[in-house]
Amino acid sequence: GIQVEQSPPDLILQEGANSTLRCNFSDSVNNLQWFHQNPWGQLINLFYIPSGTKQNGRLSATTVATERYSLLYISSSQTTDSGVYFCAVGTDKLIFGTGTRLQVFP
Amino acid sequence: SQTIHQWPATLVQPVGSPLSLECTVEGTSNPNLYWYRQAAGRGLQLLFYSVGIGQISSEVPQNLSASRPQDRQFILSSKKLLLSDSGFYLCAWSWTGREYLFFGSGTQLSVL
Numbered sequence: 001g002i003q004v005e006q007s008p009p010d011l012i013l014q015e016g017a018n019s020t021l022r023c024n025f026s027d028s029v030n031n032l033q034w035f036h037q038n039p040w041g042q043l044i045n046l047f048y049i050p051s052g053t054k055q056n057g058r059l060s061a062t063t064v065a066t067e068r069y070s071l072l073y074i075s076s077s078q079t080t081d082s083g084v085y086f087c088a089v090g091t092d093k094l095i096f097g098t099g100t101r102l103q104v105f106p
Numbered sequence: 107s108q109t110i111h112q113w114p115a116t117l118v119q120p121v122g123s124p125l126s127l128e129c130t131v132e133g134t135s136n137p138n139l140y141w142y143r144q145a146a147g148r149g150l151q152l153l154f155y156s157v158g159i160g161q162i163s164s165e166v167p168q169n170l171s172a173s174r175p176q177d178r179q180f181i182l183s184s185k186k187l188l189l190s191d192s193g194f195y196l197c198a199w200s201w202t203g204r205e206y207l208f209f210g211s212g213t214q215l216s217v218l
Binding site: 041042084086093096098099 | 138140142144147148149150151152155157163165194196198205206207208209211212214
């Protein structure tokens with residue numbers, strides 16, 4: 001099956017810093033999504049991005065499907081950005097990576 | 107708008123007892139439905155998915171089963187819980203499986 005690797009596993013930032021999260025996957029996919037899991041466990045969609053670049057406020061994402069990776073950029077981080085960020089890839093079903101745990105301190 | 111309901115939020119069950127977790131989706135028809143489990147730590151593991159009533163695909167052989175008795179209802183069951191069934195169970199839906207995936211609020215299951 002598809003393998004999904006995320007890096008780094010943990011990230012600690014001070015408020016205002018920028019960061020880049022990476023997702024590598026092992027096979028061609030037509031669905032790639034980024035999620036944020038808040039401290040209460042709720043998973044929130046950030047991007048549906050099987051290819052190309054998208055931006056939403058301080059967040060942006062880029063997927064290079066031919067090279068099988070995606071990047072999530074967080075600019076001017078805030079404490080509310082803390083949580084776990086997941087990349088999920090697949091075709092008819094999504095396989096999740098192990099996530100990047102982000103902690104943002106004031 | 108579409109909403110997904112999942113209950114209960116927390117559940118403590120003894121080993122060997124049965125389990126039934128229910129998930130319903132409102133505001134859409136014929137959704138793809140999914141059950142994921144998140145063990146302590148981070149990863150989400152896909153357990154079951156369904157593209158229609160009575161159609162269930164199992165991803166991981168285990169002590170659990172799933173059923174879809176109605177278009178927008180997805181049930182996760184076990185006849186006898188094991189300690190290893192503990193975890194955070196999440197129901198999710200999408201329109202086709204190739205679009206956004208939306209999650210319920212999850213059930214924290216502790217098997218003691």
